[in-house]
Amino acid sequence: MLATRSIILALTFAVFASCSQPSRQAGRPVLWKIDQLDKIGGQAVTVIGNPRVIDAPGGKAVLFDGVDDALLVPSNPIAGLQAFTVEAIFRPDTGGNKEQRWFHIQGNTRDDRVLLEIRVDGDQWFLDTFIKSGENRRTLYAENFKHPLGQWYHVALVFDGSTMKHYVDGREELSGPLTIAPLDEGKTSIGVRMNRVNWFKGAVSRARFTARALSPKEFMEKK
Numbered sequence: 001m002l003a004t005r006s007i008i009l010a011l012t013f014a015v016f017a018s019c020s021q022p023s024r025q026a027g028r029p030v031l032w033k034i035d036q037l038d039k040i041g042g043q044a045v046t047v048i049g050n051p052r053v054i055d056a057p058g059g060k061a062v063l064f065d066g067v068d069d070a071l072l073v074p075s076n077p078i079a080g081l082q083a084f085t086v087e088a089i090f091r092p093d094t095g096g097n098k099e100q101r102w103f104h105i106q107g108n109t110r111d112d113r114v115l116l117e118i119r120v121d122g123d124q125w126f127l128d129t130f131i132k133s134g135e136n137r138r139t140l141y142a143e144n145f146k147h148p149l150g151q152w153y154h155v156a157l158v159f160d161g162s163t164m165k166h167y168v169d170g171r172e173e174l175s176g177p178l179t180i181a182p183l184d185e186g187k188t189s190i191g192v193r194m195n196r197v198n199w200f201k202g203a204v205s206r207a208r209f210t211a212r213a214l215s216p217k218e219f220m221e222k223k
Contacts, residue, residue, distance in 0.1 A: 030077050031220075032207040034190060035060035037071070046072040051191060056091075056205040057152055057223040064191040066096040066201025076105055076186035077209040078114065085214040086157045088207045089222055092118050092125045094149045096201030101193035103207065107183040110134050114183070115193070116157060118200075123149055127173065129157050129166045133180030140166050140174040152205075154222045160213035170216040 032041040036053060039045060049069035051062050062071065078084045088103055103116035110133070117128040124146040130139045147153065147168060156167040165175040190207075191200045208220050 029208050029210045029220075032073075032077070032209075033059070034062050034071070034204045034206060037062065040071065040073050040190075041075060041077065043073050043075045046074075048072065048192070048196070054203060056203060057089075058221075059205065061089075061091070061203040061205035062190070063203045064102075064200050066093075066100070066199050068199065070189055070191035070196070070199070073188040073190070075188060076107060076183060077188065077207075078105060078183060078211075079107070079185045080182045081211050082182055083161045083211070083213050084159055085210040085212065086114065086116070086207070087209075087214075087220055088116060088155055088204060089152060089220075090155065090204045091152045091202045092120070092149050092200075093202040094123060096120060097198065099198050100200045101198040102191060102200035102202070102204065104189045104192070104194045105183070105186065106188070106194050107133075107186040109184055112180075112183045112186075113194075114157065116155060117198070119143070120149070121146060125149055127155055127166055127168055129164075131157075131159065131164055131178060131180060133183060136178065136180050138164050138176050138178040140164065140176060142166070142168075142173040145173040152222060154219060156214070156216075156219055158213045167216060167219070169222070170219060172216075 051069040054063045101117045105114040112133045115130040118125045126142045158165045164178045
């Protein structure tokens with residue numbers, strides 16, 4: 001009888017614990033407000049250079065000078081996910097380099113990574129996204145989808161487990177097949193590639209991570 005009661009209590013506790021802790025696999029988004037220099041997403045931030053906080057639509061943002069400003073977050077917000085959506089609200093400014101890696105998620109092993117990049121062409125830019133896991137990788141280089149610099153944009157990188165897509169302001173630009181193993185724990189750089197090349201000139205206000213492939217109607221609002 002005592003053993004039976006112990007089993008019942010253990011099962012009850014397990015059910016309670018699973019209900020009381022939200023599961024990322026259930027698709028609950030994780031929002032990072034990039035509006036301060038000490039913490040992002042509850043994580044202590046390493047500051048490189050002199051980025052500064054500015055006003056932005058819907059709140060604040062962090063401005064990067066395109067020379068030596070960046071933030072490093074000791075977290076991989078998509079670690080372990082079979083499918084995911086990475087969204088961000090950002091403003092690419094004039095005067096920056098042609099190639100700019102402005103959001104870089106890096107796993108701790110196999111050099112796995114997810115990158116949001118831009119290429120600048122005169123007074124316009126286009127989105128370049130990249131996913132790598134093990135030997136598998138894909139680049140979406142949207143050179144035929146150019147946008148004016150100096151404006152705020154919503155971008156989304158969506159991976160459903162077999163297809164990679166990216167969007168600007170809710171419009172799909174490119175897609176392609178991809179099969180990867182989930183990334184492991186790691187870190188994130190904002191404003192530069194992890195190895196401190198290809199600095200970003202502009203501002204970033206928010207990023208959001210969801211453990212499933214979102215449709216455009218589910219994306220976060222730009223303002």
